Every structure is written in structure tokens, then in C-alpha cells.
Amino acid sequence: ADESFDREAFGEPLDGEKRQFRFIVSPEEANGVDLQAFARDLVAQMEKDLGRRLVWAAVNHHNTEHPHVHLVVRGVDAEGEELRIPRRYIQQDMRARAQQILTRELGLRTEADIAEQRRQEVVQERVTSIDRIISGLVTSDGLLSAKAIAGLKVHQKPTVLARLRTLARLGLAAPGNNGAWNLAQSWYDDLVRLGLRNDIIKRLHQVAPGEPSRYRFTEPADLTAPIEGVVRARGLHDELTGELFAAVETKTGELHYVRLTAEAAEFVGDGDIIRVGRTTESWIKPTDRVLVKVTERNGGVYDPTAHLQQLEAVGGTNAPPRDLVAGNVRRLERLERYGLVARLPDGTWQVPPDLLARLQAREATQPRLALRIEYLGAPLRVQTRYAGLTWLDGQVVGEAVGPRPGFTKELAAAARERAVYLMSLGIDGASPDKQKRLEATERLLFGRRRAAELRASYEEAAGTFTGKLVSCPPLPSGRAFAQVVDQKTNRLVLVPWTVDLRRFEGRQVEVDVDQSKRVSVRPPRRLSRGEE
Numbered sequence: 001a002d003e004s005f006d007r008e009a010f011g012e013p014l015d016g017e018k019r020q021f022r023f024i025v026s027p028e029e030a031n032g033v034d035l036q037a038f039a040r041d042l043v044a045q046m047e048k049d050l051g052r053r054l055v056w057a058a059v060n061h062h063n064t065e066h067p068h069v070h071l072v073v074r075g076v077d078a079e080g081e082e083l084r085i086p087r088r089y090i091q092q093d094m095r096a097r098a099q100q101i102l103t104r105e106l107g108l109r110t111e112a113d114i115a116e117q118r119r120q121e122v123v124q125e126r127v128t129s130i131d132r133i134i135s136g137l138v139t140s141d142g143l144l145s146a147k148a149i150a151g152l153k154v155h156q157k158p159t160v161l162a163r164l165r166t167l168a169r170l171g172l173a174a175p176g177n178n179g180a181w182n183l184a185q186s187w188y189d190d191l192v193r194l195g196l197r198n199d200i201i202k203r204l205h206q207v208a209p210g211e212p213s214r215y216r217f218t219e220p221a222d223l224t225a226p227i228e229g230v231v232r233a234r235g236l237h238d239e240l241t242g243e244l245f246a247a248v249e250t251k252t253g254e255l256h257y258v259r260l261t262a263e264a265a266e267f268v269g270d271g272d273i274i275r276v277g278r279t280t281e282s283w284i285k286p287t288d289r290v291l292v293k294v295t296e297r298n299g300g301v302y303d304p305t306a307h308l309q310q311l312e313a314v315g316g317t318n319a320p321p322r323d324l325v326a327g328n329v330r331r332l333e334r335l336e337r338y339g340l341v342a343r344l345p346d347g348t349w350q351v352p353p354d355l356l357a358r359l360q361a362r363e364a365t366q367p368r369l370a371l372r373i374e375y376l377g378a379p380l381r382v383q384t385r386y387a388g389l390t391w392l393d394g395q396v397v398g399e400a401v402g403p404r405p406g407f408t409k410e411l412a413a414a415a416r417e418r419a420v421y422l423m424s425l426g427i428d429g430a431s432p433d434k435q436k437r438l439e440a441t442e443r444l445l446f447g448r449r450r451a452a453e454l455r456a457s458y459e460e461a462a463g464t465f466t467g468k469l470v471s472c473p474p475l476p477s478g479r480a481f482a483q484v485v486d487q488k489t490n491r492l493v494l495v496p497w498t499v500d501l502r503r504f505e506g507r508q509v510e511v512d513v514d515q516s517k518r519v520s521v522r523p524p525r526r527l528s529r530g531e532e
Contacts (some may be wrong), residue, residue: 388442
């Protein structure tokens with residue numbers, strides 16, 4: 001709001017904040033506007049309209065074709081009261097206020113300006129303001145009657161007719177009888193997807209210029225087989241949520257646009273080798289089991305206030321009770337959109353006793369497909385001289401051929417360099433014990449390094465160890481370990497990381513290592529009465 005802005009202070013949690021409001025404000029003539037002054041004027045007007053002082057911050061972005069403002073408004077106002085912004089204000093009034101400010105700054109748009117905007121929108125392969133006019137006139141069966149077209153304003157009619165001809169070119173509309181038009185049932189959604197596709201092409205071209213014919217948009221529903229390749233670059237998929245994407249080049253030269261999950265964004269970097277596959281997510285979340293358990297004791301009703309008081313009285317939770325209850329309410333709001341729970345007038349929630357069964361039934365009728373992203377190895381330049389088994393060691397490498405030999409060519413060169421390096425270690429690339437030797441070397445070197453960092457002793461001998469299990473970042477080989485430092489002897493033991501170990505993350509465990517170096521992990525045994 002002013003020059004006294006404190007970035008760190010703004011990021012601190014606020015009591016009672018259940019939500020935040022995040023906007024992208026993109027003036028059409030942004031290059032002729034002082035975006036900082038514009039953002040401050042806009043929020044000042046919002047404060048007048050809403051009758052309260054807001055806690056907010058903004059940043060100007062000039063990294064796209066159209067400069068724009070990212071605005072974050074906190075969920076409580078300057079007096080600490082919960083903030084709610086009416087849906088209509090967000091959808092309509094806020095836009096109108098922004099237009100008024102810009103009109104004062106730039107003056108009224110001329111007829112030539114308006115005509116130029118319409119001309120540009122007519123041919124765009126994405127949803128435009130003209131399409132929103134059409135969607136308000138078309139019937140449920142896709143008919144846009146001649147009468148509806150005749151009822152348009154004088155300046156709208158030629159624009160709408162020109163836009164319909166563009167939709168016909170795109171295969172989304174066709175002329176009907178007596179001046180009517182027939183639109184495809186999914187014409188609007190198809191335009192949304194087409195706009196997204198064009199945005200993806202632009203993003204891919206920015207981070208990995210090349211022929212658009214090799215670009216692929218990887219969606220879970222379309223992924224029939226996993227893809228493997230090198231991450232050429234990462235970029236921003238959604239500026240509002242901060243979601244990232246990776247441009248992944250395969251051996252065939254195709255460049256895949258892969259949306260990264262929050263977890264994958266933490267470990268996937270430029271040059272890394274990854275595999276992208278498809279998985280099915282469960283409809284049932286851990287929160288659902290908690291909700292069912294709590295409501296069973298309360299006649300099928302979840303009362304957030306009563307649950308908060310209960311958690312505060314009992315104590316011992318891993319997270320603040322207020323955060324746990326807020327998470328439950330967010331989940332209930334989502335379940336409400338699915339028609340599975342009902343919000344009651346007093347702020348409580350009606351939860352059916354068979355909620356879990358209903359969610360499980362949806363896994364068969366409405367499977368939730370998602371991308372599964374696996375880290376396979378570090379960049380090739382690292383793998384070539386790495387004292388451990390790598391993804392590169394398992395590749396059958398041929399000569400680089402074809403119109404796009406980029407990754408294949410790099411792979412062939414890296415394989416030759418890798419062979420020379422293995423020979424320097426006294427390892428024959430064709431030796432049957434190569435894998436075993438490299439895996440043992442990697443584990444030993446990593447264990448010694450981690451032990452030195454933790455000021456512990458690395459232990460590979462058989463025995464039982466008790467301590468906190470902590471996952472380690474993936475190694476250049478793609479393998480990952482969890483570490484346990486025995487709390488009594490300060491000895492470090494490494495455990496191969498698996499998905500099953502996630503439930504033990506950060507918890508006390510017992511690790512058994514037998515004479516064959518097989519490892520098992522379990523919760524610590526509780527001492528019974530009389531046991532020492």
C-alpha cells in the first residue's frame with residue numbers, strides 16, 4: 001500500500017484467516033499505465049466499496065506479452081476481522097472499478113479503439129467477450145436463432161456474425177436455416193481448451209524454441225504409456241496458483257508439456273531425467289475418515305466449534321487445533337460441491353454415515369486420473385562421472401539419427417564418456433556384477449558423507465537401531481534413502497526409501513538389519529509391565 005511494506009511481515013500467519021483473495025488485473029493498455037499507482041488506486045477504491053481497510057500486497061509482472069498486476073488480499077482486514085468479498089463484487093464490480101480508474105488515466109476509448117478490439121477478438125482461437133454474448137443467446141440444444149441475432153445492438157450484430165464464421169472455420173458452428181446458426185454442444189469448452197493449447201505452445205516456445213509440430217500436451221487421460229526424457233526447462237503454468245510445468249524431451253524428439261505437482265516441483269530440475277506415468281488417486285482422503293469418526297459420536301453432524309473445543313481440551317495434536325478444524329471445513333466445502341454432505345443453517349454439517357462407501361463408489365464411476373512423476377536421475381553430465389548405478393547405465397544407446405537427434409545425440413555422447421569413467425574405476429560395462437558394485441559404492445559414499453554432516457558414525461553392520469526416520473533427497477542415480485540416527489549410540493543407518501515409509505516420516509522407528517543387509521522398519525516396541 002505504501003513504501004513501508006515489509007515482505008516478511010506480510011507472509012506471517014494471521015489469526016482467524018480462513019482464506020485469501022488472489023487476483024490478476026490485466027489492463028488492455030498496460031504499457032501506457034503506471035501499474036503501481038493503478039494497483040494502489042484500485043485497492044483504495046475497493047476499501048471504500050467494502051467499508052474496511054484491507055491487508056494486501058501486489059507485484060507487477062512484465063514477463064509476458066501483456067503486463068499485469070498480481071494482487072493478494074488477506075482474509076482478515078486491518079482490524080483483524082474476517083473478510084468476505086461478495087461474489088458479484090469479484091465477478092463484476094471490481095472489473096468496473098478498474099475500468100473507471102483506467103478511463104480517468106487514459107481517457108475514453110475511441111470508436112476506432114473499440115472497433116480494433118472487436119476486430120482482434122473475431123479471429124482469436126480462445127474464448128472472447130463476443131463468445132460470452134453468444135453463450136447468452138444460444139439455446140440448450142445449440143441453436144442461435146435469427147430472431148436472437150436480429151435483437152442484438154447495432155454494433156454487436158456484424159461482430160457476432162463475423163465471430164460465428166470464425167467458429168465455423170474451427171468446426172464449432174455451422175449455418176442453419178433462415179439465418180440461424182447451430183453450435184456444437186461443447187463449443188464453449190472446446191474454445192477454452194483451444195485457448196489453453198495456444199497458451200501452452202507459447203510457453204513451450206519461450207523455454208524451448210523449436211518446431212511446434214513436436215509439442216505435446218500431456219494429460220492423464222491421454223497418456224497410454226509412460227514417457228521418459230530430459231527436463232529441458234521449467235516454467236509457470238498458472239500465475240494465480242504458482243503451479244509449474246516442465247518441458248520434457250524424449251528420445252524421439254517430442255517435447256511434452258507436463259504440469260508438475262507441488263511435490264514434483266520440489267525435486268525436478270532442469271536437465272534431470274524423469275518418467276511421467278498415469279495413476280489413479282483415491283477419492284477417500286484421511287480427513288474423510290476423521291469426519292466420519294467424529295460425526296458418528298454426534299448423530300451424523302459435524303460441529304466445527306465443538307470439535308475445536310474438544311481438540312484444545314485434549315491437546316497433543318501434531319498441528320494447531322484451529323488449523324485442523326479449518327482443514328476439515330475446507331474438505332466439507334468440497335464434498336458439498338459433490339453433493340455428498342449438506343451445510344446446515346447453524347453452521348454445522350450433515351455427514352452421511354456411508355460417506356466413505358459413497359466416495360469409494362466414485363472411484364469406479366468417476367476415476368480421478370493424475371500424473372505420476374518419478375525422478376530417474378541427475379543431468380547426463382553428472383551421471384557420466386557418478387560412482388553409483390545411474391539411469392544412463394541401463395540405456396541401450398544407438399547412433400543419433402532422424403530429423404531431431406538432440407537428446408539422442410547427447411545420450412550417445414554421454415554413454416561413451418560413461419564407459420571411459422567406469423573403466424577408470426576398474427569396472428567393465430558388460431560385467432554381470434556392475435550393478436551390485438555400483439550400488440554398494442553409492443550407498444557407502446553417501447552414508448559416510450551424511451554421517452560426517454550429522455557428526456555420527458555410519459553403520460552397515462547387522463543390528464537394531466532406534467531413532468527418528470527422516471527422508472533424504474534423491475541421489476543422482478534416482479535412488480533415495482531415509483536416514484535413522486540411533487538415539488543411544490549415535491550410529492547412522494540408511495533405509496531404502498519406499499512409498500510405504502511415508503507414514504513413518506519424522507517418527508520414532510526401530511530398524512532391523514540382518515546379516516544379508518536386508519532392512520525392515522517398524523514402530524518402536526512398547527515396554528510391557530515388568531519388561532526392562
